[in-house]
Amino acid sequence: MDSAIARGPELVPAGSPARRQESRLGWLTVAVLGVACAAIAPALLVFLFAEGFVFLLGDGAATLLSSRWFPTEGVFGLVPLVVGSLLVSLGGLALALPLGLGTAISLCFYLRGGPLRFAEAALGVLGGVPSVVFGLFGTFWFVPRFGPSLASGALVLAAMLTPTLALLALAGLRQLPAGLLLDGARLGLSREQVIARLALRAARPALMGAAVLALARALGEALAVEMVCGNVAGLPSRLTDPVRTLTTTLVQEFEYAQGAHGHALHLVALTIVLLAALTSAAAMRLAARRRA
Amino acid sequence: MRAASFGAAFVVLAFFALLVADVVMRGAAELSPTYLFSAAEEGGRAGGIGPVLVSTLLVVLLATLFALPVAAGGALLCSELLVHRQAWKSLVRRSFEILVSAPSVAIGLIGWSLFGQLFGLGFSILSGAATLAFMLAPLMALAFLAGLEAVPQALRAQSLALGVSRWRTLLNLVIPAARPALVAGVMLAVGRAMAETAVLVLTSGISTRMPQDVFDPGATLAVHVYHLAHNLPGGEPRAYAAALALLLVSALVQLGLARLRVQEQPA
Numbered sequence A: 001m002d003s004a005i006a007r008g009p010e011l012v013p014a015g016s017p018a019r020r021q022e023s024r025l026g027w028l029t030v031a032v033l034g035v036a037c038a039a040i041a042p043a044l045l046v047f048l049f050a051e052g053f054v055f056l057l058g059d060g061a062a063t064l065l066s067s068r069w070f071p072t073e074g075v076f077g078l079v080p081l082v083v084g085s086l087l088v089s090l091g092g093l094a095l096a097l098p099l100g101l102g103t104a105i106s107l108c109f110y111l112r113g114g115p116l117r118f119a120e121a122a123l124g125v126l127g128g129v130p131s132v133v134f135g136l137f138g139t140f141w142f143v144p145r146f147g148p149s150l151a152s153g154a155l156v157l158a159a160m161l162t163p164t165l166a167l168l169a170l171a172g173l174r175q176l177p178a179g180l181l182l183d184g185a186r187l188g189l190s191r192e193q194v195i196a197r198l199a200l201r202a203a204r205p206a207l208m209g210a211a212v213l214a215l216a217r218a219l220g221e222a223l224a225v226e227m228v229c230g231n232v233a234g235l236p237s238r239l240t241d242p243v244r245t246l247t248t249t250l251v252q253e254f255e256y257a258q259g260a261h262g263h264a265l266h267l268v269a270l271t272i273v274l275l276a277a278l279t280s281a282a283a284m285r286l287a288a289r290r291r292a
Numbered sequence B: 001m002r003a004a005s006f007g008a009a010f011v012v013l014a015f016f017a018l019l020v021a022d023v024v025m026r027g028a029a030e031l032s033p034t035y036l037f038s039a040a041e042e043g044g045r046a047g048g049i050g051p052v053l054v055s056t057l058l059v060v061l062l063a064t065l066f067a068l069p070v071a072a073g074g075a076l077l078c079s080e081l082l083v084h085r086q087a088w089k090s091l092v093r094r095s096f097e098i099l100v101s102a103p104s105v106a107i108g109l110i111g112w113s114l115f116g117q118l119f120g121l122g123f124s125i126l127s128g129a130a131t132l133a134f135m136l137a138p139l140m141a142l143a144f145l146a147g148l149e150a151v152p153q154a155l156r157a158q159s160l161a162l163g164v165s166r167w168r169t170l171l172n173l174v175i176p177a178a179r180p181a182l183v184a185g186v187m188l189a190v191g192r193a194m195a196e197t198a199v200l201v202l203t204s205g206i207s208t209r210m211p212q213d214v215f216d217p218g219a220t221l222a223v224h225v226y227h228l229a230h231n232l233p234g235g236e237p238r239a240y241a242a243a244l245a246l247l248l249v250s251a252l253v254q255l256g257l258a259r260l261r262v263q264e265q266p267a
Helices: A002-006 A017-057 A059-063 A079-110 A113-127 A131-141 A150-174 A178-186 A191-202 A204-220 A246-253 A259-291 B002-028 B033-037 B050-081 B086-101 B104-118 B125-150 B153-161 B166-177 B179-195 B198-203 B221-230 B236-264
Strands: none
Touching (some): A017 A059, A017 A259, A017 B050, A017 B086, A017 B104, A017 B125, A017 B166, A059 A259, A079 A113, A079 A204, A079 A246, A079 A259, A079 B002, A113 A150, A113 B002, A113 B236, A131 A150, A131 B221, A131 B236, A150 A204, A150 B002, A178 A191, A204 A246, A246 B198, A259 B086, A259 B104, B002 B236, B033 B050, B050 B086, B050 B125, B050 B166, B050 B179, B050 B221, B104 B125, B104 B198, B125 B179, B125 B198, B153 B166, B179 B221, B179 B236, B198 B221, B221 B236
């Protein structure tokens, strides 16, 4: 039975020649469109690599490790941008992680019935709120208090990440075998001990995977952060200092970037893509370890 | 543990109650039928969002139309043509996953250089839709693929055993069986397109004028919120109104998705 499926479309006996031609044309279309679809990602990556390579051949390449980003002077130091991206994203994650994890624990172990369903539905809806709405909210609520700054950026990202993080952590906790928790209870552990010593430890790969996935999303977010982070390229020394990230640089400069500056921006884009790809690859690895 | 976890859940839910209340209260003050359908003045600080809604519709519709056949091809390639070639299949799937998790602003920059500058489209609805399609195609392909793979192989085998060609099996049996998942994939893409800002700020622009054709620029609703709140002093009240409209539309899409999931379950 299986080999009949494996034989492929062109070998299947069919009725009239018209039908056969229809089928051949159909599969050809599928193959062409499918290959086109699969080729998008490699094509875009090649484009970014090529642009980045052109920049590396030029004069600007020597300034890449500078701590200043001044395109008009031909200084393209990526350091402040990478540091800005990492600080804002890690800050957002540091806030979102305890909140998301705590929410997941209370939903998994303490809430029942109506309140549980309500909280879960609310998280689902909130996870779908467009990120620009968080940026707008941050403009009104965080910027007046903390200024356009690292802190405001991290808060906006935390708001954006928490619902999804909570739902992913919840899914991870629910995948634990029920017997594990029962065994813990039978051994005389209190509920608190079962959660802290058994559940959180056993679900660690899933929880780490959720956190890393959130980090990848934070690194890639552009406009919600740009609305509140101040966008001054430099190394911030306080939480209330403005920062500029890789993504916000693209948004601010793409329109007037010429020559080396334009190539530099593609290198910035490549850096974000690689950072995000590295973090999501780490997330996938963690998920795979759980399955094994 | 109990107190701490309840504390966290309370903070999260209270924060979101605040967020929703804030957007609804400030937004509702401005939101009215006239606001929804009249032209924007002073870049959106006065007047309505009629042109923005038209641009949103055009961008989302075109992007979905561009991406749909490609995504269908990608999913069918994996589920039907490469069904017994695991290595190729996982390679193609990986290519979709990379693009889905890629930061959208990078895709936006590529769209700007490629369509905006190289093809000379500048800021235009066509450029925005084409770039957005890069993002939507793999997203839809993965959703379609999940639906197609959920159709049991035995069903296909039975049809083949009756002498029906693989092509006709696909059209008459597999695709109808996977239909709810396919519709859900399209809705997922529409939801993503509605929420997207980074790609579109770089490609279809922030103009609030009524687009005359697809070569004109036009801000979508999400982009309009960004532009009002961030670039226009005094635009914040209107930004809230636009944000409320955006929330309502995305809530509708989510409801539709939830409906489809319920439909899918009994099967």
